[in-house]
Amino acid sequence: MRPVRLSVVTAAATVAALTAVTGCADKSDAKGDNGAIEVVAKDDACEVSKKEFPAGHIQLDIENKGAKVTEVYILFPDDRIVTELENIGPGLKRELTAEVKPGDYEIACKPGMKGDGIRQKVKATGDGKVAKRSPEKDAAVAAYRTYVQQQADETLPKVKVFTDAVRKGDIEAAKKAYADSRIGWERTEPVAESFGDIDPKVDVREDGLEKGQKWTGWHRLEKALWQDKKLGAEEKAIADTLDADLAAWVDKVGTAELTPTFMANGAKELLDEVATGKVTGEEERYSHTDLVDFKANVEGAQKSYELLKPVASKNDPKLVAELDKQFAALNTLLDKYREDKSSYEFTSYDKVGKADRKELSDAVNALAEPLSKLAAAVVK
Structure with missing residues (x-):
C-alpha cells in the first residue's frame, strides 16, 4: 500500500x-x-x-x-x-x-x-548497453510477465461482479464477491505498486491516507459493507472509480520493468505484506478476509520463486532446499483454515486465536528469512 x-x-x-x-x-x-x-x-x-x-x-x-x-x-x-x-x-x-x-x-x-x-x-x-542475461533468466522474466498480465486480466471481471453488486445496493452479494475480487491484485501487488499512483487509489486503508487524499478503493467499500452496512450514492461512485482505476492498472501492466531481481525482491515484499498486514488482521479489519489475501500473497511469492528456481538451484542449492521446505510448511499450515485445497473459502480471521496467529507469524518469518536471500542468489 x-x-x-x-x-x-x-x-x-x-x-x-x-x-x-x-x-x-x-x-x-x-x-x-x-x-x-x-x-x-x-x-x-x-x-x-x-x-x-x-x-x-x-x-x-x-x-x-x-x-x-x-x-x-x-x-x-x-x-x-x-x-x-x-x-x-x-x-x-x-x-x-x-x-x-x-x-x-x-x-x-x-x-x-x-x-x-x-x-x-x-x-x-555505462554506455547504454545491457549485459545479456542467461536464457534461464530471460525465460523466468518472460513467464512472470505473462503471469502478471493474466492475473490482471482475470481481476477485472471479478471486480465487476463486486462493483455491480455495490451499484445495485446488494450488500450481501457485494460481501460475497469482495475477497475474490482482490486475489489477482494480491498475487502481483509489487508490480501494481511499482507504478506508484494506482495503489493509493485502490488499496489504501484509512490510516494510510496522505494529507488531503480522498479515501477510495476496496477498503473504503469494505468499511461501508461490514461496518456502516449501507451503500449510498457515494459508495456507488467509488465503485465506478475502482473499476476505472483497475482498468488503468491492467493497461499499464505490460509496461512494467521486470528483472530477475525485481521478481525476487517482490517475492520477499509479498511476505512482508503478510507479516505487517495479514497476520496482524489490520489489512481486512472489517471483513476479516485476511487469510484470502494471505494465501494470494504466498502464491504470488511462490510463483516468482518457482520461475527463478532453475537459476537459484545452480547458484545456491542449499537455499533452494530451504525455500522448498518453508513454502511447503506455510502452505500446509494455511490449508488448516480452508475447506479444501481448491477453495478460497477461509476461516474468518477474527475467529483465529492468538496462539494460531503466532503459529502463522512464525511460519511467515521462517520463510521470509531465506527468501530475503533469493535476489542475491539469482545474480551470482
Whole structure:
C-alpha cells in the first residue's frame, strides 16, 4: 500500500541544492567493503555513499539510524519503482539487490513510511548497453510477465461482479464477491505498486491516507459493507472509480520493468505484506478476509520463486532446499483454515486465536528469512 511517489531531479548540478533542501547527505568518498552502496537512513537525512556507480547489478547496504521505521526505494525518473525495501526498524541493517540500466535514478528514504520522504539523486553509468542475461533468466522474466498480465486480466471481471453488486445496493452479494475480487491484485501487488499512483487509489486503508487524499478503493467499500452496512450514492461512485482505476492498472501492466531481481525482491515484499498486514488482521479489519489475501500473497511469492528456481538451484542449492521446505510448511499450515485445497473459502480471521496467529507469524518469518536471500542468489 503506497502513498505518493517521489519525483526524480535529473540535473547533476542540483545535487548540492537538493541536499540542502531535503537534508540528504552525499558521502561520495565512502565505500562499502563489498563494493555496495551504503545507505544510512535517519529521521531527517538519507545518506548515500555513492552518487554514481556502474549500471548492472548493485547492492544497497542499508542501516536505519533513525528512531522511526523506514523504507528505502530506488526510483525511475518517471516515479516507477525499480525496487524497494520496507519496514526497516530502528537500528536494523538490511541488504537490497537490484538490476539497473544506465541512467538517472533516485534513492529515497521514507522515515515513518509516510509522506514524500528524503531523496538523493544518483546515476548509473555505462554506455547504454545491457549485459545479456542467461536464457534461464530471460525465460523466468518472460513467464512472470505473462503471469502478471493474466492475473490482471482475470481481476477485472471479478471486480465487476463486486462493483455491480455495490451499484445495485446488494450488500450481501457485494460481501460475497469482495475477497475474490482482490486475489489477482494480491498475487502481483509489487508490480501494481511499482507504478506508484494506482495503489493509493485502490488499496489504501484509512490510516494510510496522505494529507488531503480522498479515501477510495476496496477498503473504503469494505468499511461501508461490514461496518456502516449501507451503500449510498457515494459508495456507488467509488465503485465506478475502482473499476476505472483497475482498468488503468491492467493497461499499464505490460509496461512494467521486470528483472530477475525485481521478481525476487517482490517475492520477499509479498511476505512482508503478510507479516505487517495479514497476520496482524489490520489489512481486512472489517471483513476479516485476511487469510484470502494471505494465501494470494504466498502464491504470488511462490510463483516468482518457482520461475527463478532453475537459476537459484545452480547458484545456491542449499537455499533452494530451504525455500522448498518453508513454502511447503506455510502452505500446509494455511490449508488448516480452508475447506479444501481448491477453495478460497477461509476461516474468518477474527475467529483465529492468538496462539494460531503466532503459529502463522512464525511460519511467515521462517520463510521470509531465506527468501530475503533469493535476489542475491539469482545474480551470482
